[in-house]
Amino acid sequence: MTHQIFGESEKIFGFRDLRVNICCSAARMKTLVQVKHSGSVDSVEDIPADDIMQLLSQHLQPGFLTNESEFVKELANESTFKPYGELIHSYQVTKGGESRTFEMFRTSIETPGFRDFHERIQPFLLFYVDAASYIDVDDEKWTYYLLFEKYQFEGSTRYAFAGYMTIYSYYAYPGLIRPRISQVLVLPPFQRQGHCAAMLQAFYNLCYKNDDIKDITIEDPSENFQRVRDFVDARNCMTLAPFKSLKLLFGFSGDMERQARIKFKINKKQARRVYEILRLKRTDPSNEHEYREFRLDVKRRINIPFQKRGREFDKLSKFLQPTELAATMNSQREQRLEYLQSTFEELLEEYQKVIERLNMI
Ligand SMILES: CC(C)(COP(=O)(O)OP(=O)(O)OC[C@H]1O[C@@H](n2cnc3c(N)ncnc32)[C@H](O)[C@@H]1OP(=O)(O)O)[C@@H](O)C(=O)NCCC(=O)NCCS
Known part of the structure; x- marks a missing residue:
């Protein structure tokens, strides 16, 4: 994704067989x-060729290298790199008999060297998150969680940067904190290995222990990230009595909302979503009645905003002729039913993916 750098069409003008390579050293x-x-x-019809370095330099850290041998010299410093902040979680990922170690660190911008490091990792957001924006690092309410792979190379311990999350501490009445997960990135070579789920759970575990935290929110999550969140939240809620088996078939309850909030600091909207996922997981697709009840329950929830609009409509109806009213109502009803069905189908698709992952644990 390069539209924030090179414009909506993501094209660079004025070059033949163009290749722009951006390399990063693994640790620093x-x-x-x-x-x-x-x-x-130089130009075509007075349109000059794009100045690629100038466009990139508006987003990359000043002083990035353009000379390969200087970059190779820099690599010698990789062996002495140590991650920033405090180690909060460590875990192994095993695949094909090979075990790899990952460590997660928590830091503020004040940790020596981190401000500089952050300037180098932040541009990755532009390439991998649609509509990403840079944060104001001088705002002390930001906390940073960094993920590194730790490995041995030529007799020394090395680190490779794998991903990070930024969290903003909002105020929540009365005198509490509502952390909001803002930016989340796992670099492509490390994606689809469970790191995002591991980072999220490690952050959650710290929150559970902190009585000052009211609940945890997420800023405008991408579809892929929402799926990871759904998986982690559902995995946690599955351990709570109100989310167990038969109880799911009786609808979303106050007990579900309360326990999800108290035990896992999940807000009401997300608790409801988790309930729908776990209810679908529990629903027998060959049981027509059970499946119909599930569908109606989800659609009733999606329909709530329309009911509110319906009340506005009642007021409007006083000013319409009966024929005008009937025509407007029919077209609105059709649109609403179409919307309910398509939203339900989209949700179903997303929920099924989460359930597939839950079925693997
Ligand atoms: C979204 C993002 C953070 C997810 O990170 P991740 O570490 O790949 O997440 P996970 O590995 O926990 O889960 C991702 C998928 O990998 C799958 N997966 C996890 N471990 C796996 C394994 N060992 N083998 C195969 N697949 C695996 C999961 O089932 C999940 O599948 P799904 O997408 O079909 O639901 C990452 O893709 C990313 O950085 N994207 C770009 C930036 C972005 O969108 N950020 C979010 C902005 S809000």
Whole structure:
């Protein structure tokens, strides 16, 4: 994704066989930018060729390298790199008999060296998160959680940066904190190995222990991240009595909302979503009655905003002729039914993916 750098069409103008390589060292994330092409124009019809370095330099940390041998020299410093902040969680990922170690650190911007490091990791958001924006690091309410792979190389312990999360501490009445997960990124070589779920759970575990935290929110989650969140929240709620088996078939209860909030600091909207996922998981698709009840229950929830609009409509109806009223109501009803069905189907698709993952644990 490069639209924030090169414009909506994501095209670079004025070069033949263009290649822009951006390399980062694994630990310190020192950046090398190389532009290669087989020919360029100064301008076409008064439109100048894009100044790639200038466009990139508006987003990358000042002082990024453009010379390969200087970059190679920098690599010698990788062996002495130590992650920033305090170690809060460590875990292994095993695949094909090979076990790899990952460590998660919590830091503030004040940790020596981290401000600089953050300037180098932040541009990755532009490439991997749609509509990403940079944060104001001078606001002390930000906390940073960093994930590194820890490995041995040539007799020394090395680290490779794998991903990070930023959390903003909002105020919650009365005198409490409502952390909001803002930016989350797992770098592509580390994706789909369970790291995001592990990071989220490690952060949650710290929150559970903190009585000052009211509940945990997430800022505008992407679909992929929402799925990870649904999986982690559902995995946790499955251990609570109100979310167990038969109880799910009787609808979303106050007990579910309360326990999800008290035990796992999950807000009402997300607790309801988790209930729907776990109810679908419990529902026998071959049992027509059970499945119909589930569908109606979800659709009733999706319909709530329309009911509110319905009350506004009652007022409006006083000013319409009976024929006008009937026509408007029919078209609105059709649109609403279509919307309910398509939203239900989209949700079903998302929920099924979460259930597939839950079935693997
Ligand atoms: C969204 C994002 C943070 C998820 O990180 P991740 O570490 O890949 O997440 P996880 O590994 O926990 O889960 C992701 C998927 O991998 C699958 N997975 C996890 N472990 C796996 C394994 N060992 N083998 C195969 N698949 C696995 C999960 O089932 C899940 O599948 P799904 O997408 O079908 O639901 C990451 O993709 C990312 O950084 N994306 C770009 C930035 C972004 O969108 N950030 C969120 C902004 S709000």
